[in-house]
Amino acid sequence: MRNRLMPCVLAAVAVAAAACGGEAATAPDGTELTEVTVGIVPFSPNAVLFLAMERGMFAERGLSVTVEPAASPIPVVASLVAEQAEFGFVTTPVLINANREGTPIKCVSPVDGQVSPDRDSSALVAAAGSGIDSLDDLSGRTVAVVQLASINLIGAKKLIEDAGATGTEYVAMPFPQMPQALADGRVDAAVITSPYVETALDAGAVTLANPSSQLFPTGTIYCYAATDRFLADNPELARAFQETMTEAITYAGQHEDEAKATLVEHLQLTPEQAQAQIIPSNYVPEINLDSITTIQDLMRAQGAIDSSVDPADVVWQPQG
Template sequence: MRTGLKVTALAAVVAMAAACGSDDGDSTASGGGSDGELTEVTVNIVPFSPNAVLFLAMEKGMFEERGIKVNLERAASPIPVVASLVADQAQFGFVTTPVLINANREGTAIKCVSAIDGQVSPDRDSSALVAAKDSGIDSLDDLEGKSVAVVQLASINLIGAKKLIEDAGATGTEYVALPFPQMPQALADGRVDAAVITSPYVEQAVEAGAVTLANPSSDLFPGGTIYCYAATASYLEENAEVAEGFAAAMEEAILYTKDHEDEAKATLVENLELTEEQAQAQILPSNFDPEINLESIGEIQDLMEEQGSIDSTVDPADLVWKP
């Protein structure tokens, strides 16, 4: 199995980022000018449907109202996002709870600043564990000795899938790191037997015949915080006012989206290059509660320890920024 790579891979990427940190004089990480200029920040995202709330906040001017101009950068998974934060190439970035925990365990102090779209809704999910068409797999116990694609080997998707698969009695499952956009084709080609895949790519896989087996996030962590926009502790200490504005804009956008979900989904046409029909068919897996759920972060850490992926823990309260 390849899961043993996850912590060391994170540490190596972050160390490289620290060694190669930005020294080009880019001022986007600092405060704005004295003449009403906006403070520019880069937000590093992993493209998926819940980013619709961030896109909506940008479109509605919620950041600009707080003196912030957001620039977007994209990454394949949260680990390179952490590297970009450490290297000062981004000020805020998408991380999953396991990556947040591992980074802090390895000495990289990053903290959740805001939710992405809210907490996990117990009755709807934008990600799923699916089996390839014609694979003969129609239940979790059929994954005995099979290969399952996850976006990275330190992901919330791996932890959730592993828990459900092992609870079903299946053993010997191999977990393979693969970017979300590549998963539908990998399933169709038979290169993997199953995948934990998120919107908008899960819809492509299901339309091609993939079979949904479970929804790990909502099955295991209803009402939980499984991802967030984070920043380094050093950036937060030096730019508390910017961070407060960022968090306030995201909170406003999350609460607004609760009653205007169609508007949020419409932003996916331009930002994720979906058709209008595809955009409106997306699921935002949120209860639209903007609070970070500390208890769920602790539960996820406990599960990581139980699975043997970590041998020490951190205080969940240290992982969330408080102004």
Template sequence: MSWLPGVLQRRFLEARMRKGVTAVALAAVMVVTAACGGGGGGSEPGRTEITVNIVPFTPNAVLFLGMEKGMFDERGITLELQNAASPVPVVASLVAGQADFGFVTTPVLINANREGTAIKCVAPIDGQISADRDASALVAAAGSGIDSLDDLSGKSVAVVQLASINLIGAKKMIEDAGSRGTEYIAMPFPQMPQALADGRVDAAVITSPYLETALADGAVALAHPSSDLFPNGTVYCYAATAQYLAENAAVAQGFHDAMEEAILYAKDHEDEALATLVEHLDLTPEQAKAQVIPTNYVPEINLDSIAAIQDLMAQQGSIPSTVNPADLVWQPGGGSS
């Protein structure tokens, strides 16, 4: 466990998901690690400084690669990164004007818009989720005696937040397997390997680079909810508020185009993308090389998958109303789909 990124451990705070994004917006701003203003204040002439709020994990390697290769710089954009524990405080930072773009999962995107907070996907994180390789998994603790999904009745499962893509996918797969009475506990990713090892939770939906630690400690992989349920889908994206996009269309276009270029470049240079994790996620070169970027490298938002995720949320009773998926995606040239 000693290799876990010390910087991330300090920056991550325990974050429990309240019932809605709007209800936590003001409090969640406190989770953001840096209170920097967005919108390009203090930029050099002809350049725009933007703040991007991320949840540090392996797929961010594509963004890091785009930064290192000058793909944003050549479009007159300078990036500053902030870290957050989960997508909910990211939304809060966007609404508060402390970040311009940020990492959100599709359920958080849907909930925010359903509750009146207009944010839109601008670019994929790394492409679409790969059908045959995933950087996240539902794992059972070593020595728990759990070796299949139907063993999770009455057990506890850690998820990063209580309205996450991880919860929605895990809940469907666990219930489809016949398990009932499973308890879901909100927990930041960096805390999950130790919680599994200590027996504080029976299972967890965990992502790289923390997944590898859990597996090395003997955790047993049971399923890969995101890739199993939503192959070639959009389960997360970089988003911005509708207001920011209306006022900064040219910047949004540049960010979108730089991410598209970075995704396509990373497809043929994945080793370079993984190498960026040494600096940005505080991994060793060996650890970085072993990571999985769970993408098909298609630089497009999959609207059908957003609709499918929303349908599943409605079926599970986690949302009382729905939104038009097309309204959740910004299109180059302005507007929604």
């Protein structure tokens, strides 16, 4: 924790949307707030966190939250280990790999709930004019993913290989750079998320699949995590963060337009763009352990890992 607000530092992402800022310096009862930094990858599901900040839900539990954007979950994990952030966005594959490789971190809260089987804010899209209109056209083609140990890579690879495509190459690229890379022909396809996927689609990109909702309905594909050391030293703070996110996820499910409205300030969208965003959640504020097992099994089947972790060991539960 910090005795002053950490300045909001923009990561090297091509987005003017610096989701900075925290809450008032004191709680509703006048007591001083504990300042907490949350590492995020800027995308539409952050709306739930932003909503909790703006409605004072964190302040009600004694916390003042500042967010620090990053290009992908890997630098977020680094900031957790370096104690530059208390909580941070990770995808399930990053969570699994970090624990396998000796960096013990645990999911504390979902980001926005579980994956909705009916809607998805991310898509595997093909570049306009590429001649690609189905997954089996991706043989020998290049597909951009946010990182090479990502849920997007795992999902895309599963669907592409099941379609019979071979020789597909995957390259790492931050989400904000993907629409231009598609338009320039530097990649043939990309797994891209809101609000950047709308830019690509407006430029003529073609949706081929929605890997997350197709493969992991009601699953946990990302979460806010913290290090085991931090959680051991600060269980009450972690409980306060978890309880706030549970409240925010439930509230957002009943007031989705209000949640989306936070993206105007925090992701610098227009009001119309903000309301057009998809929050791909069923708004169930629980970690789905079975889905972590499913994702881990898929990683092993693809040769991405050669050992496993117990899903129960990578999810934090308060004691008592």
